[in-house]
Amino acid sequence: MVRELGIGLALVLLVAVTTIYNPRFLNAQSRKDLMLGATILVVLAVGQAIVVITRNVDLSVGSVLGLSAFATGKLFLAMSETPIVLAVLAGVGLGLLCGIVNGALIAVARVPALVVTLGTLYVFRGVDYSWAAGQQINAADMPSGFKRMGTATLLGIPVLALFAIAVLVFAGYYLRNYRSGREMYAIGSDPEAARLSGIPVGWRVFTAMAISGALAGLAGVLHAARFGTLDAAAGNGIELQVVAAVVVGGVAIFGGSGSVYGAALGALLLSTIGSALPVLRIDPFWQQAVVGALILAAIGLDRALTARIADRLRGRRARGA
Amino acid sequence: MPEQPSNGATLLALSGVSKSFGAVRALVDGQLELRAGEVHALVGENGAGKSTLVKILAGVHSPDGGVLTLDGEPSTFTGPADARGAGIAVIYQEPTLFPDLSVTENIFMGRQPLRGLRRIDAASMRRRTAELFARLGVHLDPDRPARGLSIADQQLVEIAKALSFDARVLVMDEPTAALSGVEVERLFAVVRSLRESGAAILFISHRFDEVFALCQRITVMRDGRWVSTDRVEDLDVGQVVRRMVGREISQLYPKQQTQAGDVALEVRDLTRQGVFENVSFTLRRGEIVALAGLVGAGRSEVVRAVFGVDRYDSGEILVDGVRLPRGKPAAAISAGVALVPEDRRQQGLVMELSIERNATLPRRWSLARLGLLGPRVEREDAFGWTQRLQVKAGALSDPVSTLSGGNQQKVVLAKWLSTSPKVLIVDEPTRGIDVGTKAEVHRLMSQLAADGVAVLMVSSELPEVLGMADRVLVMHEGRLVEEIARERADEESVMLAATGQSSGGAA
Numbered sequence: 057m058v059r060e061l062g063i064g065l066a067l068v069l070l071v072a073v074t075t076i077y078n079p080r081f082l083n084a085q086s087r088k089d090l091m092l093g094a095t096i097l098v099v100l101a102v103g104q105a106i107v108v109i110t111r112n113v114d115l116s117v118g119s120v121l122g123l124s125a126f127a128t129g130k131l132f133l134a135m136s137e138t139p140i141v142l143a144v145l146a147g148v149g150l151g152l153l154c155g156i157v158n159g160a161l162i163a164v165a166r167v168p169a170l171v172v173t174l175g176t177l178y179v180f181r182g183v184d185y186s187w188a189a190g191q192q193i194n195a196a197d198m199p200s201g202f203k204r205m206g207t208a209t210l211l212g213i214p215v216l217a218l219f220a221i222a223v224l225v226f227a228g229y230y231l232r233n234y235r236s237g238r239e240m241y242a243i244g245s246d247p248e249a250a251r252l253s254g255i256p257v258g259w260r261v262f263t264a265m266a267i268s269g270a271l272a273g274l275a276g277v278l279h280a281a282r283f284g285t286l287d288a289a290a291g292n293g294i295e296l297q298v299v300a301a302v303v304v305g306g307v308a309i310f311g312g313s314g315s316v317y318g319a320a321l322g323a324l325l326l327s328t329i330g331s332a333l334p335v336l337r338i339d340p341f342w343q344q345a346v347v348g349a350l351i352l353a354a355i356g357l358d359r360a361l362t363a364r365i366a367d368r369l370r371g372r373r374a375r376g377a
Numbered sequence: 378m379p380e381q382p383s384n385g386a387t388l389l390a391l392s393g394v395s396k397s398f399g400a401v402r403a404l405v406d407g408q409l410e411l412r413a414g415e416v417h418a419l420v421g422e423n424g425a426g427k428s429t430l431v432k433i434l435a436g437v438h439s440p441d442g443g444v445l446t447l448d449g450e451p452s453t454f455t456g457p458a459d460a461r462g463a464g465i466a467v468i469y470q471e472p473t474l475f476p477d478l479s480v481t482e483n484i485f486m487g488r489q490p491l492r493g494l495r496r497i498d499a500a501s502m503r504r505r506t507a508e509l510f511a512r513l514g515v516h517l518d519p520d521r522p523a524r525g526l527s528i529a530d531q532q533l534v535e536i537a538k539a540l541s542f543d544a545r546v547l548v549m550d551e552p553t554a555a556l557s558g559v560e561v562e563r564l565f566a567v568v569r570s571l572r573e574s575g576a577a578i579l580f581i582s583h584r585f586d587e588v589f590a591l592c593q594r595i596t597v598m599r600d601g602r603w604v605s606t607d608r609v610e611d612l613d614v615g616q617v618v619r620r621m622v623g624r625e626i627s628q629l630y631p632k633q634q635t636q637a638g639d640v641a642l643e644v645r646d647l648t649r650q651g652v653f654e655n656v657s658f659t660l661r662r663g664e665i666v667a668l669a670g671l672v673g674a675g676r677s678e679v680v681r682a683v684f685g686v687d688r689y690d691s692g693e694i695l696v697d698g699v700r701l702p703r704g705k706p707a708a709a710i711s712a713g714v715a716l717v718p719e720d721r722r723q724q725g726l727v728m729e730l731s732i733e734r735n736a737t738l739p740r741r742w743s744l745a746r747l748g749l750l751g752p753r754v755e756r757e758d759a760f761g762w763t764q765r766l767q768v769k770a771g772a773l774s775d776p777v778s779t780l781s782g783g784n785q786q787k788v789v790l791a792k793w794l795s796t797s798p799k800v801l802i803v804d805e806p807t808r809g810i811d812v813g814t815k816a817e818v819h820r821l822m823s824q825l826a827a828d829g830v831a832v833l834m835v836s837s838e839l840p841e842v843l844g845m846a847d848r849v850l851v852m853h854e855g856r857l858v859e860e861i862a863r864e865r866a867d868e869e870s871v872m873l874a875a876t877g878q879s880s881g882g883a884a
Contacts (some may be wrong), residue, residue: 233496235489242475242486249473252437253486301692312477 059314062357063321067328074332081335088209090331092282094226095274097323098220100294100299102227103271105319106301107264107339109231111244111311112162112169114265117272119180121152121291124276126184129193129286136199142275143202144237151273152266154180159265169265177295181288188288195284201287206236206281216278220320224270227305227316240264300347301326304354325350385413387449388577389434389465392442395601407443407602409596411546411577416568418588418609419581421598421621422838427581428470430598431550434579435467436460440790441594458487459622466544470551470672472531476524483523483613484538509537512562528673529556536564540571544770548579558876563702565591578799583612583839584872597621622840630844633823637847638662639798639809640698641831642714642800644683647692652678653855656692660800665822665832669839669874674852677719680802682717682831685709696800709729713799717789719835721782725789728778732770733759735777736791762791767817771864784845801825804835819845839868853877 074081100117107114124147130139131146154176161172195203209217231237243250243257250257279290305322307314326347333343387410394407404426411417421427432438433445444451447463454460461469474483482489485502492498506519514534517526523534532552539547547568553561568578568591582588588595589609591805597604597620602621642660647653653675660666668676681687683694685706696703696712709716718724724733733752736759737744744754759773766787770780777788786806793801802876807815822845826832836842844848849866851859851874859874 153577233486235491235497236477236496238482239487241478242482245477246473247477249475250466252435252457252469252473254436254456254461255487256456256458308477312475355636 059200059357060318060321063305063318063325067321069326070325070328070332074335078335081332082214086331087212088214090328092214093331094324095214096278096282097222097294097297097301098320099223099271099275100279100298101305101319102220102223102316103268103321104298104302105305105307105314105316106227106231106240107169107268108144108299108307108309109244109311109314110240110264111171111247111259112261113263113299114155114169114268114272115173115295115299115357116154116158116176116180117268117275118291118294119177119184120151120269120272121279121294122278122288123154123180123184123187124150124273125279125286125290126188126193126276128277128280129198130187132198132202133193136187138199140202140205144274146282147277148270148273151276155266155269156262156272158269159262162265162346163262169261181292181373184288191287193286198280198284202281203284206284210270215255219274219278223274224320227267231316236260236263241312244308245313290373297326297347298323300351304350304352304356309355322354385415385575387412388447390446391430391433392444392446394430394433394440394445396433396438396440396581402601404433404440405601405604406600407433407440407598408606409579411579413545413575413577414572415594416572416578416580416592418592418595419579419584419598420585420588420595420617421604422447422840425598425621426601428550429700431467431548431579431581434460434465434546434548436465449481451608461542464542464545465548466539466542466546467548468532468535468552469541472528474523474526474531474534478532479520479522480517480526483534484509485627488542488578505541506537509540511596512540513537513567529560532556533560536567540567543569544576545577546577548581550581551583552580553582553584558568561587575742582755585617588617589614599857606821630819630841632665632819632845633827635826635847637664638829641696642683642833643698644679645693645695647679647682647689647694649678649682649687649689651855653682653852654715656852657859658850658857658860660831662829662831663798663826664847665834665845666824667842668833668835668852669837669842669849669871670836670852675855676852676877677804677820679852680716680804680833680835681718683709684714684802686716687769706802707826710796713797715739715793715798715801717786717793717795717803719804719808721785721789725792726777729776731774732763732768732777732780732788735772735788736762736795738792739796758795759791762795763788766791766794766821783818786814786818790818796827798830800831800833802835805837806834807836807838807841839871842871843867851875 059336071082080086100121104114104117127150128143128147131143158173158176161167162169199263205215210218231240238253239260241249242255243260247257280286301323302319303309304325305314305320307319329346333340333346389411391407391409396404407426407430409419409430419427429438433440436457436459439453446452464722475486481503484506489497490501490505490560503519510517510519513536517530523531526534536552552564553600556564572578580588580592592609594606594608595612595617596606597617599621638661640659641662647656656679668680670676678687682689685701685704685708688704696714699712701712702708722728733755737755741750744750744758756773763770763773768784768787768791772782777785780788806822807818822832822834832844839845843866846866847863849861851861851871852856853875856875858877861870
């Protein structure tokens with residue numbers, strides 16, 4: 057909770073300073089852009105957080121997003137009458153399939169997730185490129201209903217952002233209130249103890265990878281709806297931003313602690329920095345440096361907090377004895 | 378077999394159970410019969426196969442051979458969840474908690490009480506935790522994280538976990554090793570009430586007073602085999618010890634008489650906050666000094682600090698009167714200190730590398746010519762040492778992981794002996810090694826001491842400590858509480874000091 061509060065505070069501070077510098081930063085259009093800009097990263101960060109909580113990582117999300125976005129475009133090219141619901145389901149299904157491939161490789165080959173998803177990052181992207189074969193899908197080819205979803209708002213909130221909020225709330229509730237959700241934390245906290253307490257470790261990690269894949273698929277559909285123009289390079293390199301958002305959001309990289317809310321706030325903070333720095337007339341070079349510094353600060357804070365808690369608990373015991 | 382007074386039915390039984398890990402035969406012939414309403418003791422030396430047997434009961438390992446019967450029906454457990462479903466609760470020697478999660482969540486992980494839509498009922502979970510703690514008489518905050526709990530508190534959480542689902546069979550692997558007198562009494566009261574309610578309890582302990590006070594029958598194991606099962610009334614401590622060891626201790630530990638020489642190592646007021654405090658001792662040439670104590674007393678941490686692998690907050694370490702810099706293993710090695718670590722797979726060897734390369738690793742610079750290390754130099758050098766220590770290996774170029782545990786340990790010893798150390802520190806030198814190799818390792822240590830090396834040995838095996846050491850230093854909760862000379866050292870004096878019940882110990 058403390059960590060989520062800290063990130064929230066940093067976010068408020070950033071928005072406040074930027075708005076004082078340039079009041080237009082918070083007008084209706086700009087607010088909408090901020091939310092839209094964060095949407096895809098939030099969806100990916102929620103999936104990544106679940107994976108990282110189990111002491112794994114999914115580096116293939118960018119490629120899965122690209123594949124799913126392009127598939128959505130292809131689907132509409134082939135059948136422009138496809139209902140939006142079906143397109144969303146198709147994207148999610150494709151992502152789920154990719155996640156299942158990742159999960160199966162980890163479970164069957166007993167190879168660390170880092171290596172498996174580094175491999176599938178290239179494999180999925182390769183499939184994407186060879187399928188696209190240089191083709192670009194233009195916004196004009198997309199049905200207008202789908203494009204409208206990319207810009208429509210409900211009570212001032214973009215529809216796409218509502219997807220992200222729904223995903224976040226569901227994931228947060230699941231991790232908090234369901235046995236399998238708590239077991240994800242247990243696995244990340246101590247995999248060996250998890251095995252001894254009869255938790256199906258392999259199966260849960262598989263599930264986490266599948267969820268991450270499905271959410272990356274959803275992010276692909278959202279990407280298609282937002283940008284309209286698609287080629288095979290969509291989402292290239294976004295995986296590192298996602299991992300950064302999760303770490304900044306207070307999810308321990310060695311698993312076991314943190315929340316999807318924190319990860320979502322981390323994603324919101326990173327994307328807001330991206331929009332705020334140009335307004336503040338700061339060199340784009342610094343944007344990367346700021347993100348890097350944030351990651352280091354988050355990790356440093358994590359260490360310091362852990363050490364302090366351990367010290368305090370030990371001290372309490374020493375006095376009590 | 379005599380009739381039981383409790384006349385309990387057999388709940389769980391093992392017969393002819395075996396289990397091997399690679400070339401190591403951890404269990405050859407395991408037998409056990411747990412009856413309702415009975416506390417059954419399982420005793421044996423370290424490495425006798427008790428923990429392997431426990432893991433088979435827990436469903437962690439599936440046996441290679443033999444039969445497990447549950448309520449008279451032959452059964453197999455496919456995993457820990459299976460065993461738990463059958464009503465078997467296991468408290469392991471080393472607590473297995475999730476440090477990031479709350480105490481409550483640790484107790485109910487995987488079995489949380491549910492409300493509508495299969496959601497976790499956090500309120501009732503918390504209430505039940507409070508009830509369990511009240512029943513155990515423990516004062517712990519149910520919401521605090523498990524990280525930072527003392528070993529005794531962790532053990533209590535494990536016990537609460539076992540109580541939380543009304544287990545029919547409760548297996549406790551040395552549950553009292555880290556508990557104080559009051560906590561042990563409380564645990565025993567709980568165990569007795571469980572027994573009266575008809576549970577079968579397996580109790581593993583090295584403390585014979587507890588075994589005789591609590592248990593109705595005793596099973597003795599040695600070298601992975603069942604030796605005997607008898608009623609407590611028909612046994613005394615002496616008989617049990619003889620069956621455990623199977624031979625006279627004097628034969629097993631070929632200690633040579635040596636003359637202690639100059640001080641080789643001096644440790645003054647070594648302190649690391651929260652781990653060990655004001656540890657001071659000296660070690661003379663030709664001496665074997667044992668550092669005894671319970672698991673978690675801080676022994677390994679002290680020797681690791683001496684060697685410079687772990688940091689320490691204050692105090693100093695002198696080798697031959699020269700102060701060692703802090704946290705520099707390279708300096709310790711060049712001053713003539715060698716450490717054979719506790720965990721040879723993780724810390725003692727590079728498992729994928731060849732035997733010869735492992736054996737020459739600390740001297741890779743001195744063996745090199747013009748900065749290049751040729752394979753022939755390594756091989757010739759390693760050959761000499763492996764011959765001397767009688768390492769049984771196929772080829773020296775084989776990965777060290779192909780060797781048996783005992784031979785791996787000899788390679789670790791070869792590696793450090795080749796540096797001609799003045800001070801040799803061995804941490805659990807014979808853990809997980811078969812009896813024959815054990816004796817060889819002991820003979821070697823004795824020989825080294827006779828040659829004037831100062832040997833500091835950390836060991837949890839009392840017979841080893843008593844058989845090998847000229848002096849026994851006993852640690853309890855991070856403090857050096859007692860120094861016992863060889864003549865006065867016996868199981869009782871060491872165990873009393875280690876559990877903090879001697880003159881200086883805390884209540």
